[in-house]
Amino acid sequence: MKLRFWHAAAFSVTALFSSHAADAFELKSDPKIAFIYAATAKDGGWNEAIDNGREILEAELGIDVAVAENIPEEATRLRAAIDLYVKRGFNIIVGTTYGYSEAMNEAAEAYPDVAFFNASGVHNSDNMESFYARTYQAWYLAGIAAADGSEAGKIGMLAGFPVGVVNWDINGFARGAQSVKPDIETYATFTNSWWDPVREGQVAEALLDQGADVIATDLSAASALKAAEERGANSIGYQLDMSPSAPEGIATSVVFHWDKYLVPRIKSVIDGSWQPEEWGWFGGLETGVIGLAPFGPSVTQTTKEKIEAAKAAMIVGDLNPFAGPLKTNADEIKVPEGEILPDEDLWSMDFFVEGITGTMPASK
The missing domain is CATH 3.40.50.2300 (Response regulator)
Structure with missing residues (x-):
């Protein structure tokens, strides 16, 4: 597992080193995708920018994407939402805030056959990728x-x-x-x-x-x-x-134009070519994100x-x-x-x- 996070007032920068898989992640069943938000998805700012990307992703893939709103940045509440989605067969889960980092990392370890993404997160592993932009x-x-x-x-x-x-x-x-x-x-x-x-x-x-x-x-x-x-x-x-x-x-x-990241990355999960970035995805102006x-x-x-x-x-x-x-x-x-x-x-x-x-x- 690879970790990257910031601290000012409450966080610090650290890194944990371990091996990173060379093989691409493989879904075991048809894709079922869920996005989880800490507040309302149409908040006029951060969440809405991500949700606009989710809507484009949904249109590009031609499948319904589930949405859970107002799931607070509390490990027990988030983990309960993730557990429920996994039980229902969801195998691609997207978190949307730094505050989800620890619980999503634990879930990624518990569910190695589920692909996890987290916006502004800190953890990365064989089945999890955090992402942010320059x-x-x-x-x-x-x-x-x-x-x-x-x-x-x-x-x-x-x-x-x-x-x-x-x-x-x-x-x-x-x-x-x-x-x-x-x-x-x-x-x-x-x-x-x-x-x-x-x-x-x-x-x-x-x-x-x-x-x-x-x-x-x-x-x-x-x-x-x-x-x-x-x-x-x-x-x-x-x-x-x-x-x-x-x-x-x-x-x-x-x-932000998060579809520029979400669409190709999740398509790569579906087609079997996704390999999470060791230190997370961190693109700039060249990506259009x-x-x-x-x-x-x-x-x-x-x-x-x-x-x-x-x-x-x-x-x-x-x-x-x-x-x-x-x-x-x-x-x-x-x-x-x-x-x-x-x-x-x-x-x-x-x-x-x-x-x-x-x-x-x-x-x-």
């Missing part, structure tokens, strides 16, 4: 749009908790902005919640009060964008295209061309958002010139880059 790449592109749309030279971003996959979004956003305006200031604030529309609106207001004229959200609610729209500021959404919530000021949204929504009216053609050029450079490997020289906002050199931050350090990212104003909680 979201920082798309946030780098969004940073270009934010910088070009800022007259004040100050932009803000709100996020949930200081875990690696959130910190790299903030840092990627700031680095993208700095690529076109080196002296731009980025304000970052954590809400300490994954879903609190009222709080997110209040945080956005505070960022605007600090002088930011572009507000980006790394969360699922659109309240931050609405706050920006009411103040005449530009904005950037996340998870889904949030333009309906800020039609005048939105620049773009960082969006992560990208930008259509641009809003405030984005100029010049900005679009800058973004397209940066995207092309990242895809071919000529641009890495975390290439050196890379300094923290505490003036510590993290990556020397000529080097890049390795993938294993991405998951444990616990710092803000130079140019970000914000407090990173101390690692425990």
